[in-house]
Amino acid sequence: MQNDTWKTQRSPQPSSPLLLPSTEHQPWLQLVGHAESFQVGENGRLLKRHCVGEEKCFQRLMEDRLRGFVPSFHGVVQHEGQDYTMMDNLLTRFNTPAIMDCKMGTRTYQEEELRLARERPKPRQDMYEKMVAVDPEAPTVQEAAQRGVLKTRYMQWRESLSSTTTLGFRIEGVRKANGECHTNFKRTKSREQVTEALRDFVDYNPQTVRGYLCSLKQLRHALESSDFFKTHEVVGSSLLFLHDEAGRSGVWMIDFGKTSALPPPLTLDHRTPWEEGNREDGYLWGLDNLIDILTDTLPPT
Ligand SMILES: Nc1ncnc2c1ncn2[C@@H]1O[C@H](COP(=O)(O)OP(=O)(O)OP(=O)(O)O)[C@@H](O)[C@H]1O
Ligand SMILES: O=P(O)(O)O[C@@H]1[C@H](O)[C@H](O)[C@@H](OP(=O)(O)O)[C@H](OP(=O)(O)O)[C@H]1O
Secondary structure, eight states: OOOGGGSSOBOSSTTOOBOOOOBTTBOOOBOSSBTTOEEEOSTTEEEEEOOHHHHHHHHHHTTSTTGGGSOOEEEEEEETTEEEEEEEOGGGGSSSOEEEEEEESSOOSOHHHHHHHHHSOOOBHHHHHHHHHHOTTOSOHHHHHHTOBOHHHHHHHHHHHSSHHHHSEEEEEEEOTTSOEEOOOTTOOSHHHHHHHHHHHTTTOHHHHHHHHHHHHHHHHHHHTOHHHHTEEEOSOEEEEEEOTTSOEEEEEEOOTTEEEOOTTOOOOSOSOOOTTSOOOOHHHHHHHHHHHHHHTSOOO
């Protein structure tokens, strides 16, 4: 999990992703996520504000068969008094790529967060305000009176408003090949809406879809036999989709800030529905749905 001082700010406006200084050799755009999390490093690398849990995941992933499906990890470095996790900048493999961030899984908060919310409830005004901005009717009478909602309640509301609960993934943000950026997917929920957003992202190009399907099926195969995946609750992690005009495309797993090792001998299959205590996250169920939906966009052969 990210530390508290780092949890205060997020990308400010829907449809205004963060543009950090980049050079000709260091393309960079942060589509979604916490503002100021990243610094552009040298030699095709990125610095992400450090958290111990994510570092542990990267260390384990570099030894796992998922290694080729995550940005390479280059250790923890200090920059202006702050620790950062150094990783590959995936954008450097492409020429002005189209980018999509899909948050995977049916649950976007950890079981631990649920337990803490019960023991020490801390209603959040910022989340209440984000909720009301989308749907003034969403808060309960009590939430409206205190002008605050618990984080887990906000996250559950976000899950059910979007496709997280019903499809096991949601689109968080897109930068299209023509440079247009969209981050307003909070209400993109139905299979039809998701299909349309995916079609728009690939500019209705079946060749691009085939490229992504190939990568996603390879990823699924690797996940199904990964020791790391079997032994970790993977929550709030995204798939980053990248493609460019040269016909290159790829999908990588990013963001392990809320991914945690399970107490042995517990393992997950990532498809069994979540019940509190079983730690299941619905990641593979979501990936199955994503693959099915993308397949359905292809013309009949
Ligand atoms: N290795 C990478 N290469 C290129 N772009 C990246 C990489 N990692 C992250 N990004 C960009 O930064 C965005 C946010 O990344 P990430 O999800 O790791 O941040 P976060 O602040 O932890 O997000 P969250 O709010 O979900 O916790 C991604 O959507 C993507 O645009
Ligand atoms: O997308 P939204 O609606 O802006 O909501 C944010 C989103 O769910 C992030 O995933 C979450 O960070 P974590 O995944 O790190 O929990 C953040 O919590 P935060 O405000 O506590 O950082 C939320 O505010």
